[in-house]
Amino acid sequence: MPALTTTPDGFLLHGEPFRILSGALHYFRVHPDQWADRLRKARLMGLNTVETYIPWNLHEPEPGTLVLDGLLDLPRFLRLAAAEGLHVLLRPGPFICAEWDGGGLPHWLTTDPGIRLRTSDPRFTEVVDRYLDLLLPPLLPYLAASGGPVIAVQVENEYGAYGDDIAYLEHLERSLRSRGVGELLFTCDQTDGDHLKNGVLPGVLATGTFGSRVDRSLARLREAQPEGPLMCGEFWIGWFDHWGGPHHGRDAADAAADLDRLLAAGASVNIYMFHGGTNFGRTNGANHHHTYVPTVTSYDYDAPLTESGDPGPKYHAFREVIARHAPVPDEPVPAPSPKLPPATVRLTHRAPLLPLADRPVHAPDPRSADDLGLRAGYTLYRTTAPAAGTGLLHFTGGVGDRAQVFLDGAPAGVLERERREETLPVRVPRAGAVVEVLVENMGRVNYGPRIGAAKGLLGPVTLDGAPLRGWDSYALPLDDVPATARFAPAATPACAEPAFHRGTFEVTTPADTFLSLPGWTKGEAWVNGFHLGRYWNRGPQRTLYVPGPALRPGTNDLVLLELHGTITPEAHLTDAPDLGPAAS
Structure with a gap:
């Protein structure tokens, strides 16, 4: 029997009435040496639970491999949560969205055109099952049934916004159960439109996601699930940013008032985010509704705990609200952490950079980054122009996602997927001039039907309508900085x-x-x-x-x-x- 069970209107934990007061805290967005600090601050705000996604794409970077160290040492994170007296909600996906690169789906999977993602297509479910075979055995000791902190596990993520394949959700439920997950299972869907209708799985707790209009959202959740606990699986109290856009925030008093309404209605909550953290490296995702827009590095989210782990205005406001509905630790609010002097x-x-490229793949036309097996980073392309003169350089299929063009080493212009640019006017200085195109993957789409969109150059290239042939394509993952020996003293301050x-x-x-x-x-x-x-x-x-x-x-x-x-x-x-x- 799972530790967390449901009644007609609430939860029981080990047979005692329990309200989930949770906050989202993604271990993979926080330096591991700061996990304990962030977890302690969650408890001091009055939370009894933390929630985290699990990013499949980083845990299984190549088929059949499992990474569980450093930023990805989930067992260590779970041990620290238990030591702090916190319960855990696990959200393993397989899709997580989270404004995370590819929504957490591995690039080696999403770039396979034969697989229908997030469906009961056996080619997809078999790969998911192989991943769960790797992931779950190290996590089973941390389930509540084994004395661990994990009291509930999510099935998929906001699936009602994507599809209505109930057989797929049923397969995931069976896959979790057959691999030893006996804890409470739940789904999580937006309360607008048909999302709840499409994402609810009979016999599995349904939770809603919303940030305002609390009464209406809870009413819609109750319509979709006539009996059982009311829970906001993601209570949105801030938002994320895109490059070139504004920095999003939400007034602390406004968010606190909605949190108060939610708790006054007797509902449980998972605050999204309690602590947002950072998209370290190249882990940010991107949206592509009308156009492609990549997410910035910071995932501060205007959360109660800032990106650097300091209590912000919402921390104090939420702590006061929680104290009206549940006990809050009688300990002082943590002070901001020390900072280095300027x-x-x-x-x-x-x-x-460009001379560091080696091991080219030679082909008549450029090879995409995905053809080169590159999850993230850069691709470099080289060929030569047949004649001097001015003309239009055209990239059929566009670029994924941002291309810098050089002619004999001189910058010639930039093309961006964000602006839907495919053509660049150029002046070729001589016959045989070296044409180089450096393409940056700015982050894989994390939501909607464009997950898996290709990166790099996405088709042949023409100059004034004539094909440019004979390309060297280089994968530049640049996972590590060059060795010190590669660096030379800079002759001048400026660099172009x-x-x-x-x-x-x-x-x-x-x-x-x-x-x-x-x-x-x-x-x-x-x-x-x-x-x-x-x-x-x-x-x-x-x-x-x-x-x-x-x-x-x-x-x-x-x-x-x-x-x-x-x-x-x-x-x-x-x-x-x-x-x-x-x-x-």
């Missing part, structure tokens, strides 16, 4: 080509800080080999969060991959974030 870092050494830039700075006592890059254009940053994520002067995000555990006493390394150019050799460490101007 400092300037000089980047004194440089390594051009894609290049790695390296510098060092001294730290006495490691603490959180924020990387600010005025004068830089677009790229990525690493501190001591820890991949902070992407930066872009397009905004809204203007600083990158640097977790204190990524630093060390003494000398620290900063490496920037700048894709365009910089007029300064300096970067700055600040003691406050800048996520951009708020949406009006």
Whole structure:
């Protein structure tokens, strides 16, 4: 019998009345050495449970492999939650959305055109089952039946917004049960339209997702499920940002008032997000409704706990609301964490990017990043132009997602999927000029029918209508920064080509800080080999969060991959974030 059971209007935990007061906290968006701190702050706000997705694409990067270390050490996270006295809601997908690269579905799966994703297509369910065969055995000891913290497990994720294949949901339920998951199962769907109707699975608890109109949303949930606990599986209290858009937020008093309405109605809740964290590395997703728009590096979400783990206005407001409905620990609210004093870092050494490409794949036309087996990162393409002169360079099929064009090493222009650009006017300096195209994967679509859209160059290339043939295609995963020996002293402060830039700075006592890059254009940053994520002067995000555990006493390394150019050799460490101007 599961530890968590349902009654006609609520939950029982080990036979005693229980209300789930949960907050979303994604272990894979937080430095592992900060998990214990974030979990403690969840308990001190009055939460008794935390919720997390499980990103399939990182846990099984290649078929048949399972990664459970570092940022992905889920067993360690579960042990820490139990040590803090918190229960856990697990959401293994297989699809998670979460504004996460590909919605958590592996690229080696989504790029297979023969598989119908998120359906009862045996080609999909067989792969899901093989993943569960890998994932679940290490997690079973952490289920409540074995004395662990996990009291409930989600079946799929907001499936009603995607499809209505009940046989698929039933297959997932059987797959979890047959592999030892005896805890309460639940689904999670938006309360608008037919989402609940399409996503509800008989015999499985239905929960709703919404951020306002509490009474109406709970009424719709009750219509879909006449008996059982009312629970908001995602109570949206903020939002995420896209490059080039505003920074989203929500008034703390407004969100707290809706939380109060929710709890006053007797419902359980999972606050999305309690602590958003960061899309470290290249893990951000993208939306593609009318056009492609990638998500920024920060996943601060205007959550109660900021990206750097400090209690914000919602933390205090929510704690007061929760205290009206449930006991809150009689302990002081945690103070903000220490920050490094502001400092300037000089980047004194440089390594051009394009010469680092090796092991090309030669073909008449460019090969896509997916053809090259590249989950994330960059693809470089090289060929030669037959004659000098002006003309139109056309990329049939477009680019995925952002292409920089060079002629004999000189920048010739940029094309973006976001702007639906496919043609670039160019001036070819000579016959035989080297044409190079560097394409950045800006994040895989995480929601809707465009999951699995290809990356890199997506078709043949023509110059004034004549095909350009004979391409070398290079995969540039750039998972690690180049070796120190690759860097040479920078002759001048300015740089107008894609290049790695390296510098060092001294730290006495490691603490959180924020990387600010005025004068830089677009790229990525690493501190001591820890991949902070992407930066872009397009905004809204203007600083990158640097977790204190990524630093060390003494000398620290900063490496920037700048894709365009910089007029300064300096970067700055600040003691406050800048996520951009708020949406009006």
